[in-house]
Amino acid sequence: MKNETTNNELLLSVQDLEVDYSSGGSTVCAVNGVSFDLHQGESLGLVGETGAGKTTIAKSIMQILPDHATKRVAGEIFFKNQDLMQMKEKELQNIRGSQISMVFQDPMTALNPVMTVGEQIAEGIRHHQHLDKAHAKQAAIKMLETVGISRDRIDEYPHQFSGGMKQRVVIAIALACNPELLIADEPTTALDVTIQAQVLDLIKELRRQKGTSLILITHDLGVVADTCDKVAVVYAGEIVEIGSLEEVFDHPSHPYTKGLFGAIPDMYKDVARLSPIDGLPPNPTELPEGCYFADRCPHATEECRARHCQLEHITGTHYVRCLKTEQEG
Amino acid sequence: MALLEVEHLKKYFPTSRGVVHAVDDVSFSIEKGKTMGLVGESGCGKSTLGRTVIHLLDSTDGVIRFEGEDVTHPDKPTMHKLREQMQIIFQDPYSSLNPRLTIQETIMEPLQLSKRFDKTQLPKEAERLMDLAGIEKRFRNAYPHELDGGRRQRVGIARALALMPKFIVCDEPVSALDVSIQAQILNLLMDLQEEYGLTYIFVTHDLSVVRHISTDICVMYLGQMVETCPTKELFAHPLHPYTKALLSAILTVDIHHKNERILLKGEINSPINPKPGCRFAQRCPYATEECHQPIPLQEVTPGHFVACCHVKDINNL
Numbered sequence: 001m002k003n004e005t006t007n008n009e010l011l012l013s014v015q016d017l018e019v020d021y022s023s024g025g026s027t028v029c030a031v032n033g034v035s036f037d038l039h040q041g042e043s044l045g046l047v048g049e050t051g052a053g054k055t056t057i058a059k060s061i062m063q064i065l066p067d068h069a070t071k072r073v074a075g076e077i078f079f080k081n082q083d084l085m086q087m088k089e090k091e092l093q094n095i096r097g098s099q100i101s102m103v104f105q106d107p108m109t110a111l112n113p114v115m116t117v118g119e120q121i122a123e124g125i126r127h128h129q130h131l132d133k134a135h136a137k138q139a140a141i142k143m144l145e146t147v148g149i150s151r152d153r154i155d156e157y158p159h160q161f162s163g164g165m166k167q168r169v170v171i172a173i174a175l176a177c178n179p180e181l182l183i184a185d186e187p188t189t190a191l192d193v194t195i196q197a198q199v200l201d202l203i204k205e206l207r208r209q210k211g212t213s214l215i216l217i218t219h220d221l222g223v224v225a226d227t228c229d230k231v232a233v234v235y236a237g238e239i240v241e242i243g244s245l246e247e248v249f250d251h252p253s254h255p256y257t258k259g260l261f262g263a264i265p266d267m268y269k270d271v272a273r274l275s276p277i278d279g280l281p282p283n284p285t286e287l288p289e290g291c292y293f294a295d296r297c298p299h300a301t302e303e304c305r306a307r308h309c310q311l312e313h314i315t316g317t318h319y320v321r322c323l324k325t326e327q328e329g
Numbered sequence: 330m331a332l333l334e335v336e337h338l339k340k341y342f343p344t345s346r347g348v349v350h351a352v353d354d355v356s357f358s359i360e361k362g363k364t365m366g367l368v369g370e371s372g373c374g375k376s377t378l379g380r381t382v383i384h385l386l387d388s389t390d391g392v393i394r395f396e397g398e399d400v401t402h403p404d405k406p407t408m409h410k411l412r413e414q415m416q417i418i419f420q421d422p423y424s425s426l427n428p429r430l431t432i433q434e435t436i437m438e439p440l441q442l443s444k445r446f447d448k449t450q451l452p453k454e455a456e457r458l459m460d461l462a463g464i465e466k467r468f469r470n471a472y473p474h475e476l477d478g479g480r481r482q483r484v485g486i487a488r489a490l491a492l493m494p495k496f497i498v499c500d501e502p503v504s505a506l507d508v509s510i511q512a513q514i515l516n517l518l519m520d521l522q523e524e525y526g527l528t529y530i531f532v533t534h535d536l537s538v539v540r541h542i543s544t545d546i547c548v549m550y551l552g553q554m555v556e557t558c559p560t561k562e563l564f565a566h567p568l569h570p571y572t573k574a575l576l577s578a579i580l581t582v583d584i585h586h587k588n589e590r591i592l593l594k595g596e597i598n599s600p601i602n603p604k605p606g607c608r609f610a611q612r613c614p615y616a617t618e619e620c621h622q623p624i625p626l627q628e629v630t631p632g633h634f635v636a637c638c639h640v641k642d643i644n645n646l
């Protein structure tokens with residue numbers, strides 16, 4: 001689904017976001033200067049390695065970073081021109097769930113183990129759509145069926161559901177609120193591809209009908225190809241490449257992005273071994289001076305290790321953080 | 330020789346609305362050193378099957394044989410042996426680790442319990458396992474919540490490998506990982522298989538992964554097996570209507586060519602007290618009255634088993 005997004009209103013603007021955690025005496029630099037804009041109706045895919053800081057970015061937008069572990073947060077996060085970072089908890093509570101809702105990566109932390117799945121979906125519906133108990137339950141049953149779970153499971157508890165069924169309950173809760181911004185953190189990793197397709201269709205439908213904007217965090221580049229119109233590739237807490245789906249998928253430019261595409265098993269080719277990107281990501285407690293990817297990069301030079309480079313414009317809306325790409329022009 | 334044979338295995342769960350037939354009369358066998366990929370709709374019973382086979386859950390009915398021996402109802406010593414030889418890597422790296430143990434302690438725990446190692450050897454052995462699974466040493470004293478999803482999954486793998494099992498149920502072990510680390514882990518699992526002759530059941534929703542790692546594939550639908558054959562054959566000639574729908578929904582990174590998806594319509598089936606007959610019939614575009622009769626797996630072409638009474642007409646066989 002393509003959107004003429006440029007004409008739409010700016011919904012979310014993240015500026016120079018930085019987040020540090022403290023962990024066993026040292027400081028983990030989880031997010032290191034992330035900026036991006038999201039317009040109404042747009043959908044942005046956030047991809048990148050495990051531990052790159054994607055969930056931390058999402059939690060920053062929701063303003064739900066863990067108090068005890070978060071050492072420092074800096075930057076601005078404008079939602080409809082209001083800085084969420086400056087907002088009081090009370091105001092945030094009104095925004096969470098009804099205007100911004102999040103599907104968590106780990107469904108169990110989001111579900112209440114002692115409440116039936118039906119009650120949990122109905123609760124959100126009652127709260128946001130002002131329905132009475134009986135109508136909310138009917139709506140909850142409908143929502144459960146929309147995510148492909150039969151109605152006779154409505155009175156069961158989360159532990160009686162499979163991993164993917166729990167994930168679908170969380171999605172049902174998030175979608176029932178009709179949010180303006182949906183942040184979905186790995187929403188379909190536990191789902192088979194037919195149900196995944198149904199869930200992605202549901203999200204597309206919501207976008208089409210309500211103009212909902214979407215931030216989709218995923219490792220699955222196929223899901224991004226299907227659902228997103230913008231892509232940001234995150235590495236070691238930074239955006240290393242951002243652009244439209246076409247720009248990034250047709251012309252992946254950062255060596256890390258290229259490595260990601262190279263590591264996917266090919267559906268139509270047989271290989272004995274897959275090709276992961278060599279080496280390991282940098283230690284987030286001791287980030288290097290220069291490019292964070294230099295140690296794993298086949299093209300890295302001394303200059304790359306000495307200077308940390310900025311996101312540079314290549315074409316259209318395509319930006320890349322790489323000295324080599326920059327120099328090649 | 331088959332390392333594992335399962336015959337007419339059933340696992341039912343009672344619930345307030347009736348009995349969930351999570352695994353309902355499933356039979357298969359896996360040769361030593363092979364990988365059986367297990368795919369199917371979310372909630373169709375893959376995890377339950379894996380857990381029942383390795384005795385994390387009691388079976389409701391059926392027979393499980395390991396290395397030729399009937400282990401359906403193991404006595405204590407047999408159970409102890411099975412606990413070491415059959416392992417599982419879980420779907421969910423978050424809840425499968427004890428939050429109060431450090432990474433090193435987590436990996437040492439099975440070593441301690443087995444009493445196979447001297448106390449003084451434990452840290453060294455844990456270090457070797459961390460290395461094997463690609464966990465950096467600096468995480469030795471970290472707690473699970475301090476790790477990202479990928480590293481947590483590696484801890485689960487290190488733990489499963491600790492006692493050098495013969496058989497591992499890999500329940501979506503790479504779903505939480507980025508594609509590069511996924512590639513590393515898949516390579517690692519395949520290397521270990523080659524070196525130690527390990528046998529795997531590999532549960533995943535990623536069909537490109539299952540195609541890469543499995544020798545054979547079983548497709549499940551609502552507690553039952555609907556199609557099984559060697560991997561190459563399945564992707565070349567999917568015969569069951571559900572398998573066809575499944576393969577048609579694969580998303581690829583090619584943004585200019587999209588697969589024609591077979592949409593599944595119709596009522597959602599429930600695994601609670603299911604009616605006899607094909608469980609996919611309600612959503613199947615080819616269903617007729619005949620489909621309400623029970624249908625066993627049949628060998629349709631050599632080595633290719635399908636449970637569908639219309640399989641021949643649908644596929645012009």
Ligand SMILES: Nc1ncnc2c1ncn2[C@@H]1O[C@H](COP(=O)(O)OP(=O)(O)OP(=O)(O)O)[C@@H](O)[C@H]1O
Nearest residue numbers: 021030050051052053054055056069475477478479
């Ligand atoms: N509560 C915490 N305390 C200390 N460190 C943390 C905490 N939560 C996350 N981290 C660290 O912050 C970094 C970013 O983690 P985050 O969960 O945001 O990554 P991610 O991109 O979502 O990874 P994944 O793809 O595995 O979910 C990692 O190095 C992680 O270990």
Ligand SMILES: Nc1ncnc2c1ncn2[C@@H]1O[C@H](COP(=O)(O)OP(=O)(O)OP(=O)(O)O)[C@@H](O)[C@H]1O
Nearest residue numbers: 160161162163164342351371372373374375376377
């Ligand atoms: N403890 C339980 N009590 C009741 N029902 C259960 C229990 N555990 C599993 N089930 C049910 O058994 C069925 C199979 O679940 P299982 O977890 O095996 O599915 P799965 O194929 O692994 O799904 P997924 O791909 O979503 O992980 C589901 O309908 C589930 O709700």
Ligand SMILES: [Mg+2]
Nearest residue numbers: 054055105478
């Ligand atoms: Mg995450």
Ligand SMILES: [Mg+2]
Nearest residue numbers: 162163375376
């Ligand atoms: Mg499962």
